[in-house]
Amino acid sequence: MNGDEAAGSVVTSAGPVGSEPRYLSGFGNEHSSEAVPGALPVGRNSPQRAPLGLYAEQLSGTAFTEPRAHNRRSWLYRMRPSAAHPPLRRIDHGALRGAPFDEVEPDPNRMRWDPLPEPPAGTDFVAGLWTLGGNGDARRRTGLAIHLYAANTSMTDRVFGDADGELLLVPERGALRLRTEFGVLVAAPGQVALIPRGVRFRVELPDGRARGYVCENYGQPFTLPELGPIGANGLANARDFLAPTAAFDEPTGPVEVIDKFCGRLWAAERDHTPLDVVAWHGNHLPYLYDLRRFNVLGSLSYDHPDPSIFTVLTSPSEIPGQANADFVVFAPRWLVGEDTFRPPYFHRNVMTEYMGLIEGAYDAKAEGFRPGGGSLHNMMSAHGPDRSTFDRASTAELRPERVDQGLAFMFETRWPVALTAAAVDAPHRQRGYDDVWQGLGRNFPESGGSAPS
Structure with a gap:
């Protein structure tokens, strides 16, 4: 493990809104964390009896047989397995869309938009997602979608996960407190948060409202670019990416768990929260990054x-x-x-x-x-x-x-x-x-001679 927190560091809960989360440092690392001492198995992933009566569950972000350098997976030790849910039902997806995008033929014209208008009262992050467009095909794991969001209500009894791709969240106004299966990230404007494919989370709004951008990546997981002749250092440094430490929600009542699957939203009511992971280890993780770094x-x-x-x-x-x-x-x-x-x-x-x-x-x-x-x-x-x-x-x-x-x-x-x-x-x-380029007229002299001084 390479990080600021040692394996086995104790975080007893996600903490109330406004409390400071604790992070692990490094992108693509094999991290591990436990919210309760002794929750993380030692020496094996799936013991006959997981510690503290927990269930062992692997979350695979890549195929099992992809090369080791590309493989993304994490082991989660949770109060109840994700499999314990009733049948999913289709729900309204509002202004959210997914690839393939075929509502409108591709357009070569340059386009620009003002910010999203203020949403109706009671709009949470999921309800506030608005799709601009995209390419590829979510079913073939290629391409991306570009969304914007505007919200004014925290998610309290709803949790969201995306089977189609990973989500790069770019806040523009208002912070996002992201309670994920792995722990808590707080992303303010000037920072970005990366939620891997399949990781469930809910969004709280410490500032009461929030607005920003989302890149939904259907393809290979985001990674740091190669540096080539730049050398060993520069651009985004791996050490500046922060992963959460383990933290869990206590069950408080029915929860609607929403999954995005092939461009549509599906949901099931559960009598327990899926944010019940007490310990984890692996490299398929959420991250926080400060763009000013x-x-x-x-x-x-x-x-x-x-x-x-x-x-x-x-x-x-x-x-x-x-x-x-x-x-x-x-x-x-x-x-x-x-x-x-x-x-x-x-x-x-x-x-x-x-x-x-x-x-x-x-x-x-x-x-x-x-x-x-x-x-x-x-x-x-x-x-x-x-x-x-x-x-x-x-x-x-x-x-x-x-x-x-x-x-x-x-x-x-x-x-x-x-x-x-x-x-x-x-x-x-x-x-x-298009009018912004009007007035860019000819400066070359009509005669073809030397340009005017």
Whole structure:
């Protein structure tokens, strides 16, 4: 085990809202934790009688026979096995959708949305999920879905799990207190939480309301990108990813357990909570990561590297370098390039880019791109800075410049993103987005001679 907490550290319960959880440090590690001393078996995974009358249960995030370096699984020691539930029934899935996305034909136009409107009173995290679009097929474990959420009520008697993929949660407003089968994570704006496929959790809102983004990854689990010629250090450091220590909920009454399966929601009422894991060990784990810990690398001479240099996590595909999904962050950094157009350059990309804004402003758009909003540039859609940004950056005096007025991110994928009908018709979609590039006229002289000074 590699972490800040020793195996066997005692955490007697998840704790009340507002209490500080305890974490284990390191991404992809073999961690172990127990909330009650002696709950974790020693020397075996499934003894004839598990300690303290618990049930041993393996949760496999990958196939048994995948290479050891890729294999994700954890052993859970719980009060009751997950198998102890009545038949599942289909329930309303609201504005939540899943792949394949075929409501609307793929659209090459550039699109941008304002933040989600305020939800009705009593909306929890699951009810507040709103699907923008996606690609691939959840049944074939390829592609991704892009969701947003807006909620104003904590989940109290409901628990959620996703069989289709892992969930990367990006809070933009309000913290999320995530009570998972493995313990508690608290993700505030500027941090992200990764919930693996199949892990159940409920969401409490310490600030009373919350809004943000979700990347649902159907493909290979997110991992840290290879560093190549960067070397051994840089970008997102493994030690900065935090896993929870074991903690459990005490049974308090009936609980509705909701599972997302092949794009639809199914539920069953249980007389006990599934968040009853007393001890665990393995590497199929939830994580918390502070985006401000990202070690930004860049040019010390001229130009700036491609935005791939800002990749935090990647879900690889069978084609090296073409990710099923990438999560990219534009964190605070210094710009020092000489004779360099410093904002993101004009660009057409074989990869599809969805960008969101957590706080502040984005340096390629002077206005219109607001925290909680987002833009979609499908593959080969031309995009780049707007006119005012271009003019300012083309004439600015090039001194070392600190960019710390905003925190933006990108979900990038190898396939085009098909939108839902709700996203196309949304009142908060900006119908005049193309106008931001108006006024980028010809500067080359009509005569073909030298450019004007």
